[in-house]
Amino acid sequence: MEPRTLCFINLYAIFGALPKLCELDDEAKALIADKNIAVGFLVSNGPSATLRFAGGECAMYDGVEDCDIKMVFSGPEKFNAMIDGTSTPIPRKGLMKAGFMTHEFTELTKILERYLRPTPEALEDPEFKRKSTTLMFHLIAEAVAQVGNEDTVGRASTGYISNGEVTLRAEGGEAVGIRCVNHRLTAMHTPPREPTAIMEFESMDYARDLFDGKVNAVTGVGQGRVRVLGMISQLDNINRILDRVSLYLA
Amino acid sequence: MRELYSQRTSAEYLDRAAKVIPAGVYGHQGPAEGCFIPVQAFPKFSSRAQGTYFWDVDGNRFIDYMCAYGPNILGYNDPDVDAAAAEQRAICDCVTAPHTKMIEFAELLVDTVACADWAFFAKNGNDATSGAILCARAHTHRKKIVFFKGYYHGVSAWTQKIDYPGILPEDVANNLYVDWNDFDALSEVFDRNRGEIAAVIAQPYMHGNFADNILPAPDFWQKVRKLCTDEGTVLIVDDVRAGFRLDLAGSDHYFGFEADLICFCKALANGYNVSALCGKEFLKNAMSSLTYTGSYWLSAVPFAAGIACIRKMKEMNLPALLREKGLKLTQGLQDRAAKHGFDLHVSGEPALFYLRLADDPSLMLHQQWIANCVLRGVYFTNHHNHFINAALSDEDIEETLDIADEAFAAL
Secondary structure (H helix, E strand, O other): OOHHHHHHHHHHHHHHHHHHHHHHOHHHHHHOOOOEEEEEEEEOOOOEEEEEEEOOEEEEEEOOOOOOEEEEEOOHHHHHHHHHOOOOOOOOEOHHHOHHHHHHHHHHHHHHHHHHOOOOOHHHOHHHHHHHHHHHHHHHHHHHHHHHHHOHHHHHHHOOOOOEEEEEEEOOOOEEEEEEEOOEEEEEOOOOOOOOEEEEEOOHHHHHHHHOOOOOHHHHHHOOOEEEEEOHHHHHHHHHHHHHHHHHHO | OOOOOOOHHHHHHHHHHHHHOOOOOOHHHOOOOOOOOOHHHOOOOEEEEEEOEEEEOOOOEEEEOOHHHOOOOOOEOOHHHHHHHHHHHHHOOOOOOOOOHHHHHHHHHHHHOOOOOEEEEEOOHHHHHHHHHHHHHHHHOOOEEEEEOOOOOOOOHHHOOOOOOOOOHHHHOOEEEEOOOOHHHHHHHHHHOOOOEEEEEEOOOEOOOOOOOEOOOOOHHHHHHHHHHHHOOEEEEEOOOOOOOOOOOOHHHHOOOOOOEEEEOHHHHOOOOOEEEEEOHHHHHHHHHOOOOOOOOOOHHHHHHHHHHHHHHHHHOHHHHHHHHHHHHHHHHHHHHHHOOOOEEEEOOHHHOEEEEOOOOOOHHHHHHHHHHHOOOEEOOOOOOOOOOOOOOHHHHHHHHHHHHHHHHOO
16 A cells, blocks of 8 residues: 555545535534635645635635645655544644634544444444445545556556546446546546446445445346446456555555 | 347356355356346356357357357367267376377377477466466576567466456566557567566467457568567467467468467367467477476377367368358448448457447447347357357358347347
8 A cells, every 4th residue: 555645545535525525414514504714735745635615515626726724744644644643733824714624624524434434333324324325436436536546556557448437326326437538537526428438336235335345346247236338448447446445445 | 030038047047156156157258257248138157059059048049159268169069079089088088197199189289380399288278378488487587578468368477467456566577568569669678678588478469358459560470570589589479369260380370470389278179178388399498397287287088189179170271261251250240230320340360350339439339239149149249359160150150140130220
């Protein structure tokens, strides 16, 4: 596992799930209802992005040019330590607004963790399970893009993916996409209109079981519970990246 | 209009299999790697086979253009090959000391294959290609191997890619990759790795999956041959897939050059389990030095089958026959496609033709047409080259074209 790649996942996939969380979860939505603040994360030799909370919504942008609070990290390991909870960074800019980080932002990350690392009891609630699985779709799409672009082995897989847009979806449920242009991947949080390949799970519950490693995608293809079509080589290589993603998200 | 096949029983067997076998059916014959799209259209288990047909567990009959992915070259249950195997089985098969059929088979291969001075036997194509790599490294005392992108040389760790499950970066650390037909790139790789390249390994032409197959550019092989000779690098031809379908003397002979090592399996014994690595005299000592063997590698029944198979292929002048059948079929398919306004591309050699409907770059339309054919009794695949066998008759080709026509109409 490469710390730099983990850092990209932590920023773009984990923190990148906050916009969707604020759409899906009422408690999260309430926390940011009257906020108008932008938090930038700048990692030396790593990624930089800004989370903007405004108008009751959250969005993520590349770069930190326009933020109220700027968190600066001397390297990927420092950022990863913050995610692990083993380090508490001090904002480089916006100290006066740092209360947002210690209160609302921290609360948001706790809610996110409940969805991303749910207890078995929590998953018994169908609505919670649906939201959790929806978040997983978006997190996985983003993590695939980061691993495919940054991880040494992941880049080998991306090197074999031809240009196009791949849809990952659950029948009657969530759909996301992954765009490949010149062997660089981008997560798509709305599914492609004209996908070059599709991987469809028979249900959100089956997708959940796949994400949790309870069932196997290859067996699922044989049983018709995972349907694939289009440029299968794109899906093959994304599956190899997914294998790496599970290593980072474990 | 034909009634569409049902795969209900196949699906039941697959569910049963998945309980005790990883993925139910794993590998290239399974639904995932075999690209069964949609999975409901394809048979998962066979009940019997004869000639150019197989029947699935639902009782459906298929005109089979995959030929067990190559081994069926004379027709399933060929009477001459089966009789030779049965005769040998009554004598002995897997015994402490190998039977002399082994010598007969090696002599026949040396007489048949242009570049062969010796033959070494194993079971699968992967055994032959892995043996070839070991032999090249033993002879040259070098580490690096050059591959052409889009290659398939088996499943051992050295043949796989860095991102495949279970593969370590160290397994493929000595692999170098070059685009097919790009001799300048190959020369540059040799320049950058002077004195380090043990072997160049390649199929006789690029029959990669999911893409049109590409024949060698004029003089490409001759230039590769000279470069390998000049640099003291072993030239390995992986003829596992194409072997005997293009030329009984080897596909290197067909394309006008000589390999140092050539690997055979699939068509070698019409389905009996044997593979062979043939090579030039200067590599015999290196091959003799290897610690490389297997429990069933010297079994005599497949040797007897192989001898009968090669003799029959010679009598039939099989490559010319397969080419003629392949051309008749593929030209007919292109005509049917054009009639319905579709652009069907045919690539590779006629005996191992590759199909692609070019009207939809995502291949979804192509996958639908292939499924339409399978549902009506013609077994094509949507991702892999196909195979012609000698038992395919003109009537079978006509029936195939009728079914293809219906399949186009149903798109």
